[in-house]
Amino acid sequence: MNNLIHNLKGDRVIWALVFLLALISFMPVYSASTNLVYVIGKGSTMGYLIKHLGHLFIGFCIIYFVHKIPYHYTKAFSYFLMPLVIVLLVYTMFQGTTIGGANASRWIQIPFVGIGFQTSSLAFIVLMVYVARYLAKIKEKEFTFKSSFVELWTPVFVIIFLILPANFSTAALIFLMVCMLVYIGQYPLRYLAVIIGIGIASLVLFILFAKAFPDAMPNRVKTWEKRIERFTTDSKGEDVYQIENAKIAIATGGLKGLGPGKSIQKNFLPQSSSDFIFAIIVEEWGLIGGLSILLVYLLLFFRFIVCAHKAPSFYGKLLIIGLGFPIIFQALVNMGVAVELLPVTGQTLPLISAGGTSIWVTCAAVGVIISVTKKEEEVAADLLESEKRNDALQRIIDKEIQLEEEAKQIDSENPLAPIVNKK
Incomplete structure (x- = not known):
């Protein structure tokens, strides 16, 4: 064990905070899994806990092996993985998977092992590394809007429009994070304004096309409309049912909560172990527990800022920002949905919600960030x-x-x- 800890390089604070979030996740996942066991009649609570433990173990193995790789190697990885990601997204769009009878058009099944994998999560991390690579390459060079549109924005728009029909929230999050990264990467504001305009116009055209020709391609435009309508009005529906139960859970928790494993609303929330796990945390651990989770994410965010400031290269700074900030933003979106500040999005709580893809991709991003934070002597030792x-x-x-x-x-x-x- 001491030898393993000695081999952990990079920022120890990030290691500690990530481990703390993973440790916190066990009780909520174990408690919320009773919804799947006793209401749906699927599996056992101990089985779901062991499965979650397995996901986290694989995740931390990913962090360990990725953080040992020099971060500048990710430039080549992103360049060669982009075509693979696009092929996977095209396959995901048209294969029409259903899991347990529910729509799962954003997932694919890995052959021979029977594990579902969300390709948009992989596309997110590869695209952010690709954008960071491009921004670092052009930092000291002259370039035109046309050249940047071809090299930078064409892959971005291709990936976003492959994700958009099945997963608007992830597509919107990717676009916002890419815009944030290129702004920090000193991309000209006049060019960025044009890109934002193109993005909004393209979204409007897509919605109009989907409404005019609903059977032309798989899409969830009607679902988006219903969610926005339910968020802005008092209309009934599945999303309202989830939000109402989440709000009941938060209100029931009060200041100190009902206690570990004593949640009642976990039996009514369909996604109590993933999308709405924050509501279960507040119900069982109270406002104190919810604010503590928020504090851990904010500490992690602050640490990302510190590490980005200390990064040895411009590319390293962009990697920390491009891979670290989306983790925090996704956590805030998940919490915002639970308290009805935002419409239902389907975004999980990073490193806490159950689910292999979310945990593994987040851990891969954390591994790259930690690789950037390694000191010169640690890099030399590696x-x-x-x-x-x-x-x-x-x-x-x-x-x-x-x-x-x-x-x-x-x-x-x-x-x-x-x-x-x-x-």
Whole structure:
């Protein structure tokens, strides 16, 4: 254990806060899983807890291995992963998966293992790294709007419009975060204003097209309209049912909460272990527990800002901002939905909500951020360790080559060798 802790490089505060969020998640996930067990009649509470533990274990393995990789390698990764991400999004759009009879058009099933994977989450992190790479590349160069539109915005719009029909909230979040990143990356404001205008106009055209030709392509425009209508009016529906139960849970929790595992509304909230887990936390742990969760995320946000300021390169700064800020923003959106400050979006609470894809992608982003925060001596130590492994491997190869040459020499000096080999 001490050796493992010693091998954890980078910012220890980020490590601690991420571990704290993961630790906090166990009780709410275990408690909220009773909805799936006793109401829906699926699985067992201990089974869901073990599954969540497995997701977190894999997630922290991802953080560990990713943080050992020098962060500048992500430039090449993002460039080569972009075509793969686009292919996966196209496949996801048209394969029409349903999970448990519910619409799951944003998911695909991984062959042979039967695990669902949300491709838009992978696309999000790859795209943010791609944008950071481009902004770092053009920082000291002259460029035109046309060249930046082709190299930067074309991939952005392609990915957003592949995600948009099935998942408006994620598409909107991606667009907002990309705009934030390019603004911080000193992209000209006049160009950015044009891009925002193009984005809004494209969204309007898409909605009009979907309403005029509803069967032309899979989309959820009607769902968006109903959610906005329910948020702005008193109309009834499934979303109102979820929000009302979430508000009841928050009101019931009061200041100190009902206590761990004593939530009542978890039996009525359909997504109590994922989208509305914050409401269950407040019901069981009270306003104190809810504010404590918010405080942890704000501390993580503050730490991202500090680490971005200390980053050794402009690309490193952009990586921390582009991968770290969306985690905090997603958490705030999830909490805002639970208290009805925002319409229902389907965004999970990072590192706390149940779900493998959300945890793994968040952990991959955290791993890259921690890689950026490694000190110079830690980077040097990693490089030295890598060089030692390469040297050891090279010595083994050289030894094998030497043994082969010696064997050939012995065969050439032995006049009976050809006869023996022939036999």
